[in-house]
Amino acid sequence: MAEVHTERRERLRARCAAAGIDAALVTRPVNVRWLTGADAVQALLLTRDGVVLAPAEGVHPEQGAAADQPEGVELLRAAPGADAAALLAARCRGAVLGFEAHDLTVLRHHAVAAATGARLTDLEGAVERLRAVKDEDEIAQLRIAAEIGDQALGELLESILVGRTERHLAMELERRMVDHGADGAAYPVRVGSGDHSGRAGHRATDRRVEDGDFVTVALGACYRGYRTSATRTFVVGLAPADWQVELHRQVFEAQRAARESLVAGAAPDSAELAARRVLDAAGLLGEVTGQGIGLEIAEAPRLGLQELGKLDNRVPVTVAVGVHLPGRGGVRIEDTLVVRPSEDGGPELLTITTKELLAL
Amino acid sequence: MAEVHTERRERLRARCAAAGIDAALVTRPVNVRWLTGADAVQALLLTRDGVVLAPAEGVHPEQGAAADQPEGVELLRAAPGADAAALLAARCRGAVLGFEAHDLTVLRHHAVAAATGARLTDLEGAVERLRAVKDEDEIAQLRIAAEIGDQALGELLESILVGRTERHLAMELERRMVDHGADGAAYPVRVGSGDHSGRAGHRATDRRVEDGDFVTVALGACYRGYRTSATRTFVVGLAPADWQVELHRQVFEAQRAARESLVAGAAPDSAELAARRVLDAAGLLGEVTGQGIGLEIAEAPRLGLQELGKLDNRVPVTVAVGVHLPGRGGVRIEDTLVVRPSEDGGPELLTITTKELLAL
Numbered sequence: 001m002a003e004v005h006t007e008r009r010e011r012l013r014a015r016c017a018a019a020g021i022d023a024a025l026v027t028r029p030v031n032v033r034w035l036t037g038a039d040a041v042q043a044l045l046l047t048r049d050g051v052v053l054a055p056a057e058g059v060h061p062e063q064g065a066a067a068d069q070p071e072g073v074e075l076l077r078a079a080p081g082a083d084a085a086a087l088l089a090a091r092c093r094g095a096v097l098g099f100e101a102h103d104l105t106v107l108r109h110h111a112v113a114a115a116t117g118a119r120l121t122d123l124e125g126a127v128e129r130l131r132a133v134k135d136e137d138e139i140a141q142l143r144i145a146a147e148i149g150d151q152a153l154g155e156l157l158e159s160i161l162v163g164r165t166e167r168h169l170a171m172e173l174e175r176r177m178v179d180h181g182a183d184g185a186a187y188p189v190r191v192g193s194g195d196h197s198g199r200a201g202h203r204a205t206d207r208r209v210e211d212g213d214f215v216t217v218a219l220g221a222c223y224r225g226y227r228t229s230a231t232r233t234f235v236v237g238l239a240p241a242d243w244q245v246e247l248h249r250q251v252f253e254a255q256r257a258a259r260e261s262l263v264a265g266a267a268p269d270s271a272e273l274a275a276r277r278v279l280d281a282a283g284l285l286g287e288v289t290g291q292g293i294g295l296e297i298a299e300a301p302r303l304g305l306q307e308l309g310k311l312d313n314r315v316p317v318t319v320a321v322g323v324h325l326p327g328r329g330g331v332r333i334e335d336t337l338v339v340r341p342s343e344d345g346g347p348e349l350l351t352i353t354t355k356e357l358l359a360l
Numbered sequence: 361m362a363e364v365h366t367e368r369r370e371r372l373r374a375r376c377a378a379a380g381i382d383a384a385l386v387t388r389p390v391n392v393r394w395l396t397g398a399d400a401v402q403a404l405l406l407t408r409d410g411v412v413l414a415p416a417e418g419v420h421p422e423q424g425a426a427a428d429q430p431e432g433v434e435l436l437r438a439a440p441g442a443d444a445a446a447l448l449a450a451r452c453r454g455a456v457l458g459f460e461a462h463d464l465t466v467l468r469h470h471a472v473a474a475a476t477g478a479r480l481t482d483l484e485g486a487v488e489r490l491r492a493v494k495d496e497d498e499i500a501q502l503r504i505a506a507e508i509g510d511q512a513l514g515e516l517l518e519s520i521l522v523g524r525t526e527r528h529l530a531m532e533l534e535r536r537m538v539d540h541g542a543d544g545a546a547y548p549v550r551v552g553s554g555d556h557s558g559r560a561g562h563r564a565t566d567r568r569v570e571d572g573d574f575v576t577v578a579l580g581a582c583y584r585g586y587r588t589s590a591t592r593t594f595v596v597g598l599a600p601a602d603w604q605v606e607l608h609r610q611v612f613e614a615q616r617a618a619r620e621s622l623v624a625g626a627a628p629d630s631a632e633l634a635a636r637r638v639l640d641a642a643g644l645l646g647e648v649t650g651q652g653i654g655l656e657i658a659e660a661p662r663l664g665l666q667e668l669g670k671l672d673n674r675v676p677v678t679v680a681v682g683v684h685l686p687g688r689g690g691v692r693i694e695d696t697l698v699v700r701p702s703e704d705g706g707p708e709l710l711t712i713t714t715k716e717l718l719a720l
Contacts, residue, residue, distance in 0.1 A: 102465055106469045107461040
């Protein structure tokens with residue numbers, strides 16, 4: 001557990017103190033990881049002056065969790081099968097115990113309530129909000145994750161695509177990302193060809209890539225827990241059709257406008273508004289999506305039209321624009337970038353692989 | 361949605377009626393899938409005379425969920441972002457609404473409680489208990505899943521292993537399972553070589569396989585949602601050492617004893633007791649584990665020493681025995697089999713790939 005995790009816990013402690021919360025019981029795995037840096041911890045209790053960690057089942061308390069255990073960090077010794085959250089709650093000495101109502105199930109909440117004399121109150125996503133702004137170490141991991149995805153995609157594009165199934169191409173990309181040092185894929189790689197191209201969330205099928213197809217690939221690597229995502233659309237064959245060139249250009253322009261809007265201080269709806277202006281002018285109906293990315297592929301903040309507030313510096317986000325023409329296919333382009341102040345040159349693009357319309 | 365799902369819902373309805381529950385709100389994804397056969401449903405409300413399905417976000421109600429929608433099945437039309445569980449709860453006309461306290465978070469439970477006039481009561485794992493006994497269609501899927509895992513392992517063993525990393529071997533096995541028709545791996549394939557062999561839950565590392573190593577491979581395919589698991593241990597090199605031959609024989613005997621005990625009507629602790637007798641006689645400390653398997657790699661029933669009751673016919677289970685000698689490695693052997701009555705020949709082995717000590 002490095003200093004950075006001590007500092008993160010300090011920030012959570014300050015938030016809790018400001019909200020009148022004496023101790024925080026954190027159970028959501030991704031939040032536990034962010035606060036401890038350890039995979040092998042299943043829950044933690046953050047008190048005013050220390051922290052108690054519950055090792056994951058099957059992990060010996062001596063192992064993994066905290067070989068370089070700093071002062072104030074205590075390990076819970078729990079019998080297998082016991083609910084760690086309840087055991088931690090029993091250690092709360094304060095009057096008000098914060099918990100994660102969006103993670104703890106009703107069953108576990110019962111056990112927690114029975115184990116503590118403290119009043120339980122929802123932390124209301126406090127850890128997720130702290131996680132939105134990344135430190136430079138986290139951004140460095142994201143840069144590596146993005147580079148791995150770029151490499152895997154670049155290699156695939158040098159091979160023959162015609163005749164291979166979407167599923168095969170997806171598997172190969174996942175393997176290549178691992179070969180380049182990824183923990184794994186950030187999410188199942190999506191490959192959509194022909195009529196499947198240009199859609200968000202399309203799952204790879206046994207359809208074989210044909211000459212003249214649009215092919216949309218969405219992929220991202222997970223590197224030391226940090227995930228990125230990029231989507232690109234190509235044409236298979238020597239010469240793209242005119243409609244393909246035109247559609248690709250329009251989606252590219254819309255996504256570029258969205259991307260460039262993402263400077264520190266911008267409103268969360270700026271990306272969607274910018275993309276819609278381009279799509280509307282072209283008379284296209286499209287899908288514009290965006291959100292934070294880091295330990296999760298979709299985390300705070302959201303970039304939709306209903307969102308309030310302002311974008312902070314050092315917030316990594318994805319921004320995607322897709323247009324699908326039923327029966328023909330479509331184009332989707334997505335990047336991961338980091339919100340930066342305009343005086344520093346604006347958003348930092350992490351997924352730098354080309355967005356040109358390649359004919360393969 | 362086929363007849364089999366209607367029949368499963370009928371069984372849940374009968375359980376609820378017997379417990380004085382008027383309607384059941386099912387939110388746990390694997391339970392929803394078992395009751396509907398659909399991937400694209402996120403929750404369902406089972407009433408006395410019908411069922412309301414909430415399509416997953418991003419799925420148009422007309423799509424997927426129920427093209428061949430039988431009578432009494434209704435689709436909820438929800439605005440994106442709305443909590444489907446709360447919308448379903450609002451449709452409950454009865455006085456007592458059962459919900460899944462081990463799945464629903466405190467936050468969603470609040471929304472559900474606010475949306476319904478019914479009294480909420482825990483279903484207490486009713487769906488999981490129904491799922492433990494499989495129908496012959498489910499067992500047929502498990503047979504295919506097991507065969508895919510066997511094929512992938514058989515192919516790998518024909519290739520050169522020395523010098524390759526555990527991680528590479530694991531990836532190759534996952535790819536081969538997909539090539540043979542799996543949806544994917546049932547869980548990340550585990551490969552442990554040398555000192556890593558013989559351990560449950562070892563994650564593949566960058567260690568390269570060396571001549572003379574024990575290599576333990578744990579793998580399973582997922583086929584149409586159904587998962588199996590098998591673990592085998594091999595020696596790399598022409599001639600296994602005497603201690604390797606002996607340890608393998610002892611673990612094999614212990615696992616065979618465990619396996620053969622799993623007849624319908626047996627106590628859930630019979631497998632562990634049988635394996636421990638063999639291990640104790642050999643003076644070995646080992647790990648014996650077992651549990652139900654199906655849509656999940658670990659589901660009801662558990663086969664531990666504290667479990668009560670009797671094993672039912674048509675319950676697929678895994679049974680594993682492992683012995684690890686620190687600094688040297690070890691042997692782990694695991695199978696997936698189906699509990700059958702002894703008059704029908706006893707347990708049906710699904711993972712039929714050889715358990716002999718192969719020297720590769």
